Amino acid sequence: MVGVGYEGRDLDEFIRQLRGEGVARLVDVRLNPISRKRGFSKTALSTALADAEIAYEHMRELGNPKWNRPGFGGSPAELGAARGFYAQTLHDDHARTCLERIAFAARNQRVAVMCFEADESRCHRDLVLEAIHEQFSFAISA
Template sequence: MGTSDTTTPRIAATGTVVSIGYEGKTVGDLVARLLEQDVRVLVDVRLTPLSRKPGLSKTKLSEALAAVGISYVHHRALGNPKDNRAGFRAGEPESRARYRDVLDGAAATEALAHVCELLDGGVVALLCFEHHHAECHRDIVVRRLMKARPDAAVVHV
């Protein structure tokens, strides 16, 4: 009278969001941290995926990730406008409200929905520059994702 696999309820995988900044990291450090977290897809949430740090601009980064089996997706619509970043880092409420307005736009809504779909495949990392999650717009992106996927896990690296 035990339960069999066919009668045991199964909980669907809900995915894991890894929030990571590359501040203070080399491309090698970044890739190693992503592999430690079993990341399958990296979603670049920078408005413009360029960096003065070698290997961390879009093309070189996507190549380094592909070499270890991690997919790269750039969602420009989830980027924080350049003139909003300093205020955001400083914690100014107006800057945070402005970014939330960005996420209310159609393109950002579609991008967030895509990230939710990617979570069906496992661990998804969100990448931007800032090391500290709370100083970066990734914080608000993660909060929006958690509204849509409340059972997903979040890891801040």
Template sequence: MVGQVTANTLFTIGYEGAVVDDFIATLLKVGVQTVIDIRDIPVSRRRGFSKSALSRHCVDQGLTYVHLRPLGDPKEGREAARAGRYEQFHTIFSTHLGTLSAQSALSEAIKIASDSISCLLCYERDHRFCHRNIVAGEMKRLGAFTLKHIGVPQGR
């Protein structure tokens, strides 16, 4: 499947319900080279998905791992999304994305994704309800990427 991926392809993925081996296998299958973790707080109750463990798993499989915390959804945005207040979530995150630190991280993400086939990582399985969809949309607009939202088989 790597042959079908172009240099300007940007993937997004959520690990909700996944196990780390399946997650890594999914990334490798589509040709991802760099995982861009855009969680505000990169810890997880899901085994293997906290920052240090996930970074080790990625490196062990030849993937580059980068954490760009400024692109994470702030607490208020996460709370609004969890409560199903998606318009409020979108407003909160869009405002956050306009901050200097988020804009700097967005530029860094665009550079990384321009240099290697990359995948934005967050928790939510469905990209439509996750801030990574907003980040990916901005990266597409500014960096002319083709977006592909991929999923991981449900955990065992």
């Protein structure tokens, strides 16, 4: 399993990276799978990934609420608070079901967990990957 962000990349470069890493399934953990960046909204992205033989799945249940996002780009204290809040959302039954689905898929194929942010330590997907690693003993690649 691997975490990926598309910040600062174009679609072709992003897909080349996924293929180069052997990714067979991309799980989109954005709350709203829309983007101002061409090619990264749900429909366009899922079509481009299908053309590259990579499955696409959006898991809204793992999205970070809009009001909590500024903390991920804030001071260390703000980051800690935002991470703490988001970590609690992963205990919700719907979120836990999504984590289980990702872990199940990762048993048979290489899965990438995607959001926008290039710096994974400043993105909620870091906590998604951490939860899967802790709960299901999966190795996470850098």
